[in-house]
Amino acid sequence: MLPTSTLSSSAAPGSNSKPPHSHLELLELYRQMVLIRLFEEKCEELYQKGKIGGFMHLYIGQEAVGVGAVAARQPQDSVITGYRDHGIALAAGMTARVAMAEMLGRVTGCSKGKGGSMHLADINLKFWGGHAIVGAQIALAAGLAWADKFQRRDAATLCFFGDGATNISYFHEALNLAAVWQLPVVFICENNKYGMWTPIEKVSAVTEIRRKASAYAIPSDVADGMDLLDVRAKTAAALEHCRAGHGPYFLEVITYRFRGHSMGDQRAYRTPDEIRKWQAEDPIGKFEKVLLDAGVAPADIDKVDDDVKAVMADAVAFAEASPFPDDSEIWTNIYIEP
Amino acid sequence: MAGLSISKAIAQALAAEMERDSNVVVLGEEVAAFGGTYGATSGLLDRFGGERVRDTPISEGVIVGAAVGAAMNGLRPVAEIMGINFAFLAMDMIVNHAAKVHSMFGGQFRCPLVVRTTSGGGRQLAATHSQTVEHLFAHFPGLKVVAPATAADAKGLLKSAIRTDDPVMFVEQATMYSQRGEVPDDPDFLIPLGKSDVKRRGRHVTVVAYSKMVDISLKAAGELAKDGIECEVVDLRSLRPLDLDPVFESFKQTNRCVVVEESWRTYGVGSEVAARIYEECFDYVDAPVKRVAQKEVPLPYAGNLERAALPQVEDVVAAVKSVL
Numbered sequence A: 001m002l003p004t005s006t007l008s009s010s011a012a013p014g015s016n017s018k019p020p021h022s023h024l025e026l027l028e029l030y031r032q033m034v035l036i037r038l039f040e041e042k043c044e045e046l047y048q049k050g051k052i053g054g055f056m057h058l059y060i061g062q063e064a065v066g067v068g069a070v071a072a073r074q075p076q077d078s079v080i081t082g083y084r085d086h087g088i089a090l091a092a093g094m095t096a097r098v099a100m101a102e103m104l105g106r107v108t109g110c111s112k113g114k115g116g117s118m119h120l121a122d123i124n125l126k127f128w129g130g131h132a133i134v135g136a137q138i139a140l141a142a143g144l145a146w147a148d149k150f151q152r153r154d155a156a157t158l159c160f161f162g163d164g165a166t167n168i169s170y171f172h173e174a175l176n177l178a179a180v181w182q183l184p185v186v187f188i189c190e191n192n193k194y195g196m197w198t199p200i201e202k203v204s205a206v207t208e209i210r211r212k213a214s215a216y217a218i219p220s221d222v223a224d225g226m227d228l229l230d231v232r233a234k235t236a237a238a239l240e241h242c243r244a245g246h247g248p249y250f251l252e253v254i255t256y257r258f259r260g261h262s263m264g265d266q267r268a269y270r271t272p273d274e275i276r277k278w279q280a281e282d283p284i285g286k287f288e289k290v291l292l293d294a295g296v297a298p299a300d301i302d303k304v305d306d307d308v309k310a311v312m313a314d315a316v317a318f319a320e321a322s323p324f325p326d327d328s329e330i331w332t333n334i335y336i337e338p
Numbered sequence B: 001m002a003g004l005s006i007s008k009a010i011a012q013a014l015a016a017e018m019e020r021d022s023n024v025v026v027l028g029e030e031v032a033a034f035g036g037t038y039g040a041t042s043g044l045l046d047r048f049g050g051e052r053v054r055d056t057p058i059s060e061g062v063i064v065g066a067a068v069g070a071a072m073n074g075l076r077p078v079a080e081i082m083g084i085n086f087a088f089l090a091m092d093m094i095v096n097h098a099a100k101v102h103s104m105f106g107g108q109f110r111c112p113l114v115v116r117t118t119s120g121g122g123r124q125l126a127a128t129h130s131q132t133v134e135h136l137f138a139h140f141p142g143l144k145v146v147a148p149a150t151a152a153d154a155k156g157l158l159k160s161a162i163r164t165d166d167p168v169m170f171v172e173q174a175t176m177y178s179q180r181g182e183v184p185d186d187p188d189f190l191i192p193l194g195k196s197d198v199k200r201r202g203r204h205v206t207v208v209a210y211s212k213m214v215d216i217s218l219k220a221a222g223e224l225a226k227d228g229i230e231c232e233v234v235d236l237r238s239l240r241p242l243d244l245d246p247v248f249e250s251f252k253q254t255n256r257c258v259v260v261e262e263s264w265r266t267y268g269v270g271s272e273v274a275a276r277i278y279e280e281c282f283d284y285v286d287a288p289v290k291r292v293a294q295k296e297v298p299l300p301y302a303g304n305l306e307r308a309a310l311p312q313v314e315d316v317v318a319a320v321k322s323v324l
Helices: A023-048 A063-071 A086-091 A096-103 A136-150 A163-167 A169-180 A210-214 A228-243 A272-279 A283-293 A298-321 A327-331 B006-020 B044-048 B060-072 B084-098 B134-138 B151-163 B212-226 B245-254 B269-280 B303-309 B313-323
Strands: A078-081 A127-130 A157-162 A185-191 A220-224 A249-254 B002-005 B024-028 B053-055 B076-081 B114-119 B144-146 B168-173 B180-183 B197-200 B205-209 B231-235 B238-240 B257-264 B290-294
Touching (some): A023 A298, A063 A157, A063 A228, A078 A136, A096 A298, A136 A169, A136 B060, A136 B084, A157 A163, A163 A169, A169 A210, B002 B006, B006 B024, B006 B044, B006 B180, B076 B084, B084 B114, B084 B134, B134 B144, B134 B238, B134 B257, B134 B269, B205 B212, B231 B245, B257 B313
Parallel strands (some): A078 A127, A157 A185, B144 B168, B257 B290
Antiparallel strands (some): B144 B238, B197 B231
């Protein structure tokens, strides 16, 4: 079944790999970005109220990457990411209700309240998580793709990770294995310039991350992470490369997180000028302009904004009304065969 | 029944399960063309082909990482890590992912994975290549840890490990691959995981061991029998789930126990077994539970030093006599 959001009233994402033409399609992509933005602003608020616990990493500013890339997938393609996973989860089709319930640790959450912010997943959407050990998802992606190739499923895996993850052994081991075994993985590096609080220049010998892929003979491209259609088109091309049996592909997407690394980040390591410069490139504002240029009626855009606000109000109400897991749940799902 | 080496018994178990289920795949360093460092995957490449028996780069992290991802996505991988000392390089993938993807995502994902590896000293490989550390992995809920002592157990337990939907660390002892034993030919011969096994009956002292230390304990029991001391030797076989019922049952008759482990004593299997005996059988205790273990040193190279550091038959004999 096509991974569509239950919130969607228009064309589903992932239905083709060509640039979108119809207004409905453009509005749907716009809707997904607005949903992620409002979802996370609500998360910020609930975190500050103490309703969300643990570590929480916001995707605000990077919405065009997740939405653009995932929109290029076919329903059989897999998606996996790291701990900055809310945006990817929603782009993959998770409902705001289920995602918010997980944020609040409720039994109605996607992981029954056992995973939290960093561990969203939905196997039915082929969204494999939400993995919070830096770089681990890159190794897991090689395995997901190996299984698909072994079963001749004509499926590929979109594997998201940050620039910080490209210095860890998993990255190098997995890229090498994917190249040697010709696995259908699109490695998508969301280069947001900072690994936690440290600028990329201080920790990475090369700052054009895609050059690391060339060490493993993996072809690469770069996309503008503030431009949804650019991300989508380049991901579609990468997926075609995988589907044609040419092995992995590497896509570096230049982006920026408008918030800090995680909640509580005071952001002293970035200048206000730098943040302002990137905020002027807000991917949602830019995409709204694309819609207007394409002739989408402003009223239709406003309606999407209003619909998403209603969806978010409903999601929060649903999550808050949902029960916490029963204490007895600590003993479930440890072993399948105890 | 046929007299088989442990390495052949393992190869037989792998072949039988690959025959039975086309989703069973084998990966690791030198498992295909070379047939496995210890010969335990010998013949599999010819029989099942290169898609199901795959040599990997020397990359422990992604060997287990790819195996976990593939297990989540429908395969049943058996990943070989050449030695448990190198499993430290895959420790994150084993304990943070294999052991947790089922629970942390609310039961959505399965990880039917077996990580086969070897453990133990006795080959003059010095400190980094001689460790016995399966108990570290047994600390983690979500994993199963198995360590067979005989060829028959190796076959029956490995087949069960491959069939279970949970992740299993299957730990073989590096000096025991050529040890032979009677092994049933039946392709459906299975030994359940998490069941200890009494390897010798006796009424004076309960000796608890697993893996190679079962052999050492049985030899010690043979020596002691000459003096009229009868040991009951219980082979744990699995460290998690840990089945101590046969130990308690035996202890309630003998009131004395020696635990033999190849690893260091501190925070070890003996500590766990002793604590559980005191918790469960306090009223039956006639002597402190004695632990025989490796000396608390990084294992040296020189043969005499290595021997002095590892538990020997005479150490077990002395320990049994000390609790009588």
